[in-house]
Amino acid sequence: MTGSARNFLEFHDIPEAGLRSVIARAGVLAKAWDERTMPQSLAGKRVALIVDDGGWRNTTAFDLGIQAMCGICVHVPIGFNAKEKTGDLSGYLGNWFDMLVIRTREFATLKAVAAASLLPVINARTRSNHPCETLGDLAYINSRRGSIDGLKVVGVAADANILRSWAEASIALPIKVVQVYPERWHISDAALLNGRFRVSTDMGELSDADVIITDSWPSDAAGEALAGYRIDTDLLDRLREDAIFLPCPPVSRGQEVAAEAMEHPLCQSRAAKSFLLHAQNALMEWVIA
Template sequence: MTGSARNFLEFYDIPEAGLRSIIARAGEFAKAWDGNAMPQSLAGKRVALIADDGGWRNTTAFDLGIQAMGGICVHVPIGFNAREETGDLAGYLGNWFDMLVIRTRELATLKAVGAVAPMPVINARTRSNHPCETLGDLGYINSRRGSIDRLKVVGVAADANILRSWVEASIALPVEVVQVYPERWHIRDAALLNRRFRVSTDMGELLDADIVITDSWPGDVAGDALAGYRIGTDLLDRLRKDAIFLPCPPVRRGEEVTTEAMEHLLCQSRAAKAFLLHAQNALMEWILA
């Protein structure tokens, strides 16, 4: 038994043409959703949704999207690396399901499942990456700008799953990603280093950015040590007028962002996160096509 050729475990698992197709399709799905006219692309498909790492946004969106497209979604109450071997679990699930959507802590676990599962596997989040979140943001950006080409994305964030997925995207797509943070938290993973990704400590990088993202402060920060990397309205007022500010939920107001920044005109997090549903729907349709 071999793994599926259409897994989505890391952002660059799908070639550029496929990613562009999914991102464009997300915009079509957004219109279909608003018109209550969702295509029944998953009619007759059975999807297992496994979440052994908490969270609610993207797993809820997966469940809702599967049903809206005519599929059957079953929440499977299992955990990995416990009593049963990962390969055995994948085999048993293969008896019943056409696709697995898994949210778990370790990317290595997902890769182990993907290597042996007879059906496609989608990464619904690990602590190492979160490709669906980035895919959703790109769907929203494309709907606003009409293109994702030549974006400059500045991530004011430590080495963590949201930023890492944006760096994965820079490998697959013509998107420049700059991490702006103290050196202690810079990404150094050789698998992610590429010509469209660089690191800096200079907040001036934000001034010509198309997209600015944030993530929660690291848990080992003492006091206000990262105050210089907090996003406030004074900084947002200096950005390009067409810039898009996407603080990553859950937002800790008073840490990585100020309360006022969340109400700024450039802050479009809520609208962007609507596209998490649409992009995931487009992804599932593409994978099962």
């Protein structure tokens, strides 16, 4: 964490006990959401939602969740690394708000904002990582399995923000994460390498996986080079019956995922993404406490 604020810039910014608390709380908030009995945990809290990098799913969920918990959400139309210095922007925002939720391209920008701010800062996505997405998936998995302990998560994906957040999660939580992809796109960042994360080129790693995730094919790849890493129904049929397949939206059907695989019983993307809202709500409660 940066300074005295409870920030969530990288998944492992929060210690294991805190992450477990947030994940468990997401299940409670999911039930409250369905029953329309959401706690007013953010009553009187003013949250700046800054979207400097497009996207809609998790920022919409932040906006909705803040309002559902009686907070005030303001979309702040600013961009970073422009005319105003990042430190100055952080100071001005601190005059009015209690928490900053920021989606921006560069992780370094997010860190600079947090370093200059006395407010909690939540990472709503950067090009380098996407911790809220992983937090939501883990909350869903916990709701299905009753525990996340000992999970084997296989990421059939290149070194990019989704997979990197799962590697971050393996630092903080007792889960094993395996990247399965051609060596050219393996994660090599020393900050992410740890005893619970490893890389492989062997699709056989999926045979005993609890969770399989994907991400879009890298733009510098020829399709035929990655055809053997496409998830299709034949592959899913060979996996464990209780495996959970979570293709990362937006799915490029016919590339990393065959179109029919999205209809397979193991594919639980839509249900899992509902927990993005609940996990982010639980995270905001924890951060603002």
